[in-house]
Amino acid sequence: MxxxxxxxxxxxxxxxxxxxxxxxxxxxxxxxxxxxxxxxxxxxxxxxxxxxxxxxxxxxxxxxxxxxxxxxxxxxxxxxxxxxxxxxxxxxxxxxxxxxxxxxxxxxxxxxxxxxxxxxxxGGAKTAWGALFDVGHLAKGQRILIHAGAGGVGLFAVQLAYNAGAYVIATASPENMDFVAGLGASEVIDYKAAPFETQVDPVDIVLDTVGGDTTLRSMSVLKSGGQLLCLVGLPDPEQAAAAGIHAVWAGTKTVAAMKEVHKMLERDLIKxxxxxxxxxxxxxxxxxxxxxxxxxxxxxxxxxxxxx
Ligand SMILES: NC(=O)c1ccc[n+]([C@@H]2O[C@H](COP(=O)([O-])OP(=O)(O)OC[C@H]3O[C@@H](n4cnc5c(N)ncnc54)[C@H](OP(=O)(O)O)[C@@H]3O)[C@@H](O)[C@H]2O)c1
Missing domain, CATH: 3.90.180.10 (Medium-chain alcohol dehydrogenases, catalytic domain)
Structure with missing residues (x-):
């Protein structure tokens, strides 16, 4: 060559x-x-x-x-x-x-x-894994809101969180709601019909793959001490402190995360x-x-x- x-x-x-x-x-x-x-x-x-x-x-x-x-x-x-x-x-x-x-x-x-x-x-699978588990330490039974459940990262996040035994809520456009439910979301929120924060009960974790206004509004749906996992941008730390939540950058990409998602792919647990x-x-x-x-x-x- x-x-x-x-x-x-x-x-x-x-x-x-x-x-x-x-x-x-x-x-x-x-x-x-x-x-x-x-x-x-x-x-x-x-x-x-x-x-x-x-x-x-x-x-x-x-x-x-x-x-x-x-x-x-x-x-x-x-x-x-x-x-x-x-x-x-x-x-x-x-x-x-x-x-x-x-x-x-x-x-x-x-x-x-x-x-x-x-x-x-x-590619989005390792990002989702890193955010949910390496940073968020998502555990069985926790309630998680995943923004853009049909997106390149979100669709893996929904599948991974479902497999981990979390209660998964995800946002999507009306045409993607059935698709996201099929990935394992127990609740799918049409974020275009009404602000998502009016449609969801408090959650332990939010995975934000959208950014901007969505990041700020996500703080209001978290329980006290809850985690906002950010993949686009972080909110003002003072605003996060005032809301009583932890906002963290969740964009890690490790070989260990790649190995984990590869194992899940081979076991047909994610697609x-x-x-x-x-x-x-x-x-x-x-x-x-x-x-x-x-x-x-x-x-x-x-x-x-x-x-x-
Ligand atoms: N991909 C990675 O590995 C990676 C790594 C680190 C950071 N990031 C960042 O994470 C972000 C998402 O990446 P991605 O690859 O998932 O992007 P993507 O596949 O392009 O996401 C597009 C999806 O976002 C949804 N969406 C748009 N506006 C929305 C809103 N306001 N609320 C809820 N959903 C909305 C749309 O879903 P509907 O059609 O259902 O509306 C669309 O399917 C990007 O900013 C990227 O830079 C990505």
Whole structure:
């Protein structure tokens, strides 16, 4: 593969979708403990367009994408347990490219039952796990409100909280209410019909995947001493203290969390859901704009990059 060039989306300056340039780059070479994969599908995460816009800083230039599925094509020194030809998915930085490198520990074998598109849609699971269990220490019998139960993170949070024996309440648009109930929510709140805080009895934990006004209004539905797990932004600490709640940043991503969700996937306890597939790689801008529009929808947006 040396001296070969591959197509990749490159961002050289922060800005709009016009900053996503389809270019040819040298094929990356895996270092120690790393694996090169042929990317079949990349998840499209809201962080992708936030980084492109400079809302969160990322060194320039960069290739967007944080999660993918694909086929192992080369392995670096010290990698055990994976071999050329293995079908994998996991956390892959720079996944908007025909080939990408990832640490071997961040890759997991794709179950045969999942398509590559579905496997690329798994990224929100580790986020949900980290927030609910590593940060929130969610326990059986606790009442939890999960915002955006049909979203890329929320749909896994509902399934994981249900499996943990929590009483799950989730918000969704009317067209997604049955879907979210099917994931394990005991109550689904149509947040468009009336403010969610008028429709829910006090809860122990809120998982906030929406931010803004939703973060502030969530404080009023928590029991005294309850936890607001934030994945978008934190409220003013003084406001949280006045409300008698704990607001914490819950955006952790650990290999341990990935292992836990992989085990649950293999046991068929959780399932990804693909909202829309864009293809080929040149559709990256359209995929990010669709993600940013935050319109009604369920599941994960996926960018299909190559045929398996
Ligand atoms: N994905 C990750 O791994 C990750 C990691 C850390 C942080 N985050 C952050 O978490 C946030 C959510 O990520 P995501 O991947 O879940 O996004 P997403 O899949 O794009 O979420 C979109 C969903 O949000 C719902 N929604 C929109 N406005 C809402 C509101 N006011 N109340 C309730 N639901 C609402 C919509 O559901 P309906 O159609 O039912 O209205 C839509 O399906 C993003 O800001 C992201 O940056 C994500």
């Amino acid at each position: 040396k001296n070969l060039h591959i197509p990749a989306i490159c961002v050289h300056a922060y800005g709009g979708p016009e900053q996503l340039h389809l270019e040819e780059i040298p094929v990356p070479v895996p270092a120690k403990d790393e694996v090169l994969i042929k990317v079949v599908a990349s998840g499209v995460n809201p962080i992708d367009w936030k980084l492109r816009e400079g809302l969160k800083q990322h060194p320039l230039p960069f290739i967007p994408g944080v999660e993918a599925s694909g086929i192992v094509t080369a392995i670096g020194e010290g990698v055990f347990g994976l071999k050329t030809g293995d079908e994998v998915y996991g956390a892959v930085d720079g996944s908007y490219a025909a080939y990408a490198i990832a640490p071997a520990v961040q890759l997991f074998r794709k179950p045969m039952s999942l398509s590559f598109e579905e496997a690329a849609a798994m 990804p859901y693909v909202r829309k597939v864009f293809q080929p790689l040149s559709q990256a801008a359209a995929a990010q704009e669709y993600s940013k529009s935050n319109g009604p929808g369920r599941g994960k947006i996926v960018l299909k990059i190559s045929e398996e």
